[in-house]
Amino acid sequence: MYSTPAQSSSNGTVRMSKLTLKDINSPADIRHCSMDEMRDIAQEIRHLLITTCATNGGHIGANLGVVELTMAVHSVFNTPKDKVIFDTSHQTYVHKIITGRRDKFSTLCKYPGGLSRFIIRGENEYDLFSAGHASTGLSAAMGFAEAAKHQKSDYQTVCIVGDGALSGGMAYEALNNMGYNQTDITIVLNDNKMGISHNVGAMFEYLKRLSDVSFDEQGRRSIGTIFEKLGFKYYGPIDGHNFEELIHHLSEMKHIKGPKILHVLTDKGHGVEYMENDKVTWHEHAAFDVHSGIAKAKLDKTKPQHPSIESIAVSALIKLAEKDSKIIGLTAAMATGTGMVKFGEKFPSRFYDVGIAEEHAITFSAGMAAEGMKPVACIYSPFLQRAFDQIMHDVASMNLPVRMLVPKAALTGDGWTQGGILDMSYLRVIPNVVVAAPKDENELQHMVKMAIDYDQGPIAVRYPKGQSSGISLDAEFKTIPIGKAEVMKEGKDITLLAIGWEVQDAMKVSLELEKQGISAAVINARFVKPLDEETILKYGQKTGKIITMEENTLIGGFGSAVLECLEKHEVRNVIVKRIGAMDGYIPFDKPENIKKSCGMAVEDIVNTAQKMVGK
Numbered sequence: 001m002y003s004t005p006a007q008s009s010s011n012g013t014v015r016m017s018k019l020t021l022k023d024i025n026s027p028a029d030i031r032h033c034s035m036d037e038m039r040d041i042a043q044e045i046r047h048l049l050i051t052t053c054a055t056n057g058g059h060i061g062a063n064l065g066v067v068e069l070t071m072a073v074h075s076v077f078n079t080p081k082d083k084v085i086f087d088t089s090h091q092t093y094v095h096k097i098i099t100g101r102r103d104k105f106s107t108l109c110k111y112p113g114g115l116s117r118f119i120i121r122g123e124n125e126y127d128l129f130s131a132g133h134a135s136t137g138l139s140a141a142m143g144f145a146e147a148a149k150h151q152k153s154d155y156q157t158v159c160i161v162g163d164g165a166l167s168g169g170m171a172y173e174a175l176n177n178m179g180y181n182q183t184d185i186t187i188v189l190n191d192n193k194m195g196i197s198h199n200v201g202a203m204f205e206y207l208k209r210l211s212d213v214s215f216d217e218q219g220r221r222s223i224g225t226i227f228e229k230l231g232f233k234y235y236g237p238i239d240g241h242n243f244e245e246l247i248h249h250l251s252e253m254k255h256i257k258g259p260k261i262l263h264v265l266t267d268k269g270h271g272v273e274y275m276e277n278d279k280v281t282w283h284e285h286a287a288f289d290v291h292s293g294i295a296k297a298k299l300d301k302t303k304p305q306h307p308s309i310e311s312i313a314v315s316a317l318i319k320l321a322e323k324d325s326k327i328i329g330l331t332a333a334m335a336t337g338t339g340m341v342k343f344g345e346k347f348p349s350r351f352y353d354v355g356i357a358e359e360h361a362i363t364f365s366a367g368m369a370a371e372g373m374k375p376v377a378c379i380y381s382p383f384l385q386r387a388f389d390q391i392m393h394d395v396a397s398m399n400l401p402v403r404m405l406v407p408k409a410a411l412t413g414d415g416w417t418q419g420g421i422l423d424m425s426y427l428r429v430i431p432n433v434v435v436a437a438p439k440d441e442n443e444l445q446h447m448v449k450m451a452i453d454y455d456q457g458p459i460a461v462r463y464p465k466g467q468s469s470g471i472s473l474d475a476e477f478k479t480i481p482i483g484k485a486e487v488m489k490e491g492k493d494i495t496l497l498a499i500g501w502e503v504q505d506a507m508k509v510s511l512e513l514e515k516q517g518i519s520a521a522v523i524n525a526r527f528v529k530p531l532d533e534e535t536i537l538k539y540g541q542k543t544g545k546i547i548t549m550e551e552n553t554l555i556g557g558f559g560s561a562v563l564e565c566l567e568k569h570e571v572r573n574v575i576v577k578r579i580g581a582m583d584g585y586i587p588f589d590k591p592e593n594i595k596k597s598c599g600m601a602v603e604d605i606v607n608t609a610q611k612m613v614g615k
């Protein structure tokens, strides 16, 4: 056995063996580490992050940037008694590793039962507030801090928030309120100059200027900060990879009452050159080869590589924008994910990345539409729900032709914050909004054209995200009449009335049924609003049985719209069975497993149809 030199720990005691990551079972163990041990453990954590994400995928870049900062917070504050709230919470892998989940970390993003990529309240005692959507952390943390005051608890509250999250309006609502209330809170502003994409906005420019500011001989900054003017004590900016600086400042701040901000500069992807050099790609990444940094899926030559669904929508938009200078593209901090980055490259002066500001994106679009421009806001389904009131109050009330392209409208495997199964419900309750969903990527491009042509009011086209199936795309745009369904297949025993990508499953179901002598009509509904009532009533009467199929919650979605249509027309002799997502938060699981659990798998629907037909 090697003998290990004596180690002097941070609390002054002398130990004979050096602490390593395997000794860190809770943050209390970090509090016994010397600075050298912390630095070495940080490297072990980086190694664990890289090897795990290389296999399982995950937010590798974001987490490599917060290793020291997370360790420092847990070492200075007395967690779990002191409360640490993470904004968005995609940057909590280090937190998970050092709060008792090191050995389970290999299960990150693994189904079923693996560790979540985000904070799920109660996953363990250190996980206090679920998140996945950005800019909520400050408000939530204020709640914890004010609760301590009311309940006379003596815990401290810390919020770790990114500079990207400061592009979201809610962050300012919280700062405004905390500054006024003089809430006792420590905010750690993790400034890496990045959201997922490069950060944009005046606040971002301001933070950059703060990083360049000079200090006088007493160590005072030459300018006051916006935070100080709002009533906060401001510290920094400091090097977020330097334990001494982090621990020194946090320890000092811990003893100061009121709202305070530590501005910390970090590097996304810290320690891995190819990640530091391409931060956008590495914010989050699928499984990859550690040495080359190439995605494993790309190395697998047996898998076909097709363009993404979202890129097909954006290519169609670009084609249209080439001929129409009134088309303006918008994204809310998701230029890469939505594919709109290509639009921005092609038309830099007609493209706005508004930051994590979905509400603003929609009302900003409304203003432009009011003046005759053709704004196209491309926002993921789970994030567009933030702008519910803006769609209702600022767009639909005036029938303004704001076009919304809504990717990621699907059951996804990355947890309930990221999947988009509410949009058909929340959009269709708003008056005047056209809500459409194509059956495949070819129809998607035609629907993009349809959305641009439609100038009578707001219109949303929702679709999933990810690799397309590779079907051939029509060279010319086709006209899709608003509110008109498409009969895919005639049948007399039952009608499969599907919307969106579910139409593809409906075709599979009908083929299976055919083998059993059941003749199923298949209708591609195309629109949740306005519904093609004529076609629905016709096929309802013809077959007497309808199965509706949608990748949306059953509450208030497409199937509900069909039931409402039958009720409105006083149709009493048609049996309807709705297939769709359950009323609940989507579990962290493979989409096919989730579908199965909701009775949405092809074989489940075949069984349902058999029972309804009585064969």
Ligand SMILES: Cc1ncc(C[n+]2csc(CCOP(=O)(O)OP(=O)(O)O)c2C)c(N)n1
Residues within 6 Å of the ligand: 062, 088, 090, 091, 132, 133, 134, 161, 162, 163, 164, 165, 166, 190, 192, 194, 195, 196, 283, 332, 333, 334, 356, 358, 383, 386
């Ligand atoms: C409402 C909302 N819109 C968009 C996103 C997608 N998103 C996830 S992380 C992120 C960037 C966050 O940047 P920052 O807060 O600086 O964290 P970093 O990854 O840089 O540490 C974005 C835009 C989201 N989570 N929530």
